[in-house]
Amino acid sequence: MTRKTMLILFVMTLIIGLVAGCADRESTISTFEINTGGMSPKNHVFVNELLMQLRNRFQLMEIQLYVPRAAFPLYYGGSGVRELPLLILLPPHDEPATFYVDHGLKRIADEMISSGEIVPMYIATIPPDPARAIGGYFYGGSSYGAGNWDTLLGETLADYISKSWEIPSEDPGLRGIGGFWIGAYGAFRAALLNPGAYSSISVIDGPLDFDGPDGNSGLLDLMSYAVNTEQGGFTDNADMRDHFDSSSIYPVSRMLIGGAVAFSPHDTLLDYTLNPHTNASGESELQIIINDTTRGTEGYAIQDTVTFITRIVTEDSRNLDFHLPFDYTGQKYDLIWNLWLDDNLENLMTGGELDGVDMWIATSPETKYGFHEMTMSWINTLRNSGYSPTVVEYTGYNGYPATYDQYIGDLLRDMLKFHSENFKANSDDL
Numbered sequence: 098m099t100r101k102t103m104l105i106l107f108v109m110t111l112i113i114g115l116v117a118g119c120a121d122r123e124s125t126i127s128t129f130e131i132n133t134g135g136m137s138p139k140n141h142v143f144v145n146e147l148l149m150q151l152r153n154r155f156q157l158m159e160i161q162l163y164v165p166r167a168a169f170p171l172y173y174g175g176s177g178v179r180e181l182p183l184l185i186l187l188p189p190h191d192e193p194a195t196f197y198v199d200h201g202l203k204r205i206a207d208e209m210i211s212s213g214e215i216v217p218m219y220i221a222t223i224p225p226d227p228a229r230a231i232g233g234y235f236y237g238g239s240s241y242g243a244g245n246w247d248t249l250l251g252e253t254l255a256d257y258i259s260k261s262w263e264i265p266s267e268d269p270g271l272r273g274i275g276g277f278w279i280g281a282y283g284a285f286r287a288a289l290l291n292p293g294a295y296s297s298i299s300v301i302d303g304p305l306d307f308d309g310p311d312g313n314s315g316l317l318d319l320m321s322y323a324v325n326t327e328q329g330g331f332t333d334n335a336d337m338r339d340h341f342d343s344s345s346i347y348p349v350s351r352m353l354i355g356g357a358v359a360f361s362p363h364d365t366l367l368d369y370t371l372n373p374h375t376n377a378s379g380e381s382e383l384q385i386i387i388n389d390t391t392r393g394t395e396g397y398a399i400q401d402t403v404t405f406i407t408r409i410v411t412e413d414s415r416n417l418d419f420h421l422p423f424d425y426t427g428q429k430y431d432l433i434w435n436l437w438l439d440d441n442l443e444n445l446m447t448g449g450e451l452d453g454v455d456m457w458i459a460t461s462p463e464t465k466y467g468f469h470e471m472t473m474s475w476i477n478t479l480r481n482s483g484y485s486p487t488v489v490e491y492t493g494y495n496g497y498p499a500t501y502d503q504y505i506g507d508l509l510r511d512m513l514k515f516h517s518e519n520f521k522a523n524s525d526d527l
Contacts, residue, residue, distance in 0.1 A: 134165040134210070136203055141257060146249040149241035151358065151417060153228040159194045160258070163206055165217035168264045181264060182218040182271040182520040182527070183255060187225065187280030190233030190352045191345065194224040200505045206513065215517035216527040219265045221258055225279060231343060231358060232351040235304070236283025237440055238359035242417035246283065250274070251291030270523035273516040275299035277505065278468065279352065285442050292450040297519035299457040299512040301505075302468040305475035307441040315471045316353070316437070317429055323350040324427035331425040334403055341421070343409050349466065353421065354409065361436045363405065363418035364398050404430050443478050451479075456486035457515040459508055461499040463492055487515065
């Protein structure tokens with residue numbers, strides 16, 4: 098074989114190799130999952146909404162945002178779509194913003210978007226208590242210590258996400274909200290107090306009727322449980338005021354404390370001043386000073402002291418006191434309990450707030466804390482008010498009851514499918 102022939106064969110071999118290599122690269126590109134999304138965690142300061150929230154000195158809120166690849170720039174495999182639906186999911190009390198992510202949210206959304214089962218959508222989650230001070234505030238109330246969730250979930254959060262990421266739709270018809278346990282209450286509360294803000298609601302069990310179907314159960318049963326089972330009982334109201342424990346090992350007690358901060362704070366109209374301040378580390382911050390001289394004025398603060406709690410939060414500038422809705426025996430204390438009933442969903446619904454809103458409710462008779470009975474009672478209230486929510490009853494299996502979050506992954510699929518159908522019905526571009 099001549100040297101010229103050998104060179105020709107080498108060149109031909111090289112060309113074949115390059116062609117094969119290109120074929121391999123084309124194969125790699127063709128199997129790249131262009132519909133997989135990413136998580137975009139971000140902290141944001143909501144000054145007006147979180148200004149005096151317990152121990153949340155810098156008014157920070159953690160947002161976990163699922164961003165579908167369709168929203169990515171073209172050079173990252175996206176479609177260049179400028180607007181997509183936004184779904185807000187609220188975790189249960191004492192859980193972080195990553196609750197749904199930890200239960201497979203990204204994987205599930207990726208799979209369902211890739212298969213075409215759901216439309217691409219943004220999915221945002223936030224914690225029920227950014228500072229983990231109590232564990233959650235029912236996402237309720239405009240109480241300073243709890244945070245102004247009504248405004249935050251009514252418009253501020255969604256508007257911030259839309260303006261910050263620039264692509265989530267500002268059309269309320271392409272916005273949904275959902276939640277689990279107290280997140281379920283928070284989702285319905287947000288929709289009731291902000292009519293037209295959301296076109297769809299999906300929830301899984303929760304304290305959706307505070308006093309239950311008979312007016313004498315629901316959270317009332319949990320009050321007795323908190324005092325007698327978690328706290329070990331008290332000798333009198335003074336003992337409860339001094340020794341009620343908010344430790345994380347007492348989830349029901351923490352849930353009720355959070356509700357008290359939201360629904361029955363001591364100051365009904367808090368008077369405070371802001372003092373620019375430099376802390377020991379040289380950082381600038383706003384020092385919040387409560388004007389105690391106005392406390393105790395009739396009509397300004399709750400006068401009764403039977404269940405008045407002052408000990409749990411002790412920072413001088415943030416000592417926001419509250420009243421529990423039960424006495425040392427765990428029985429309801431009507432003066433304060435009636436304040437809670439004002440925030441019960443059936444009393445927040447005055448008529449027509451949920452018109453045109455699609456509703457999906459999942460409930461299990463196996464769930465803890467009597468949330469199933471409270472949920473069923475709320476479903477009946479909705480039906481009696483002329484609404485027809487989609488109701489899904491689920492249970493566990495093989496010795497694994499659905500007491501808490503064991504089946505959130507399966508339920509997430511149904512929730513995303515439900516919201517996707519709503520979004521498609523409200524847009525010609527999805």
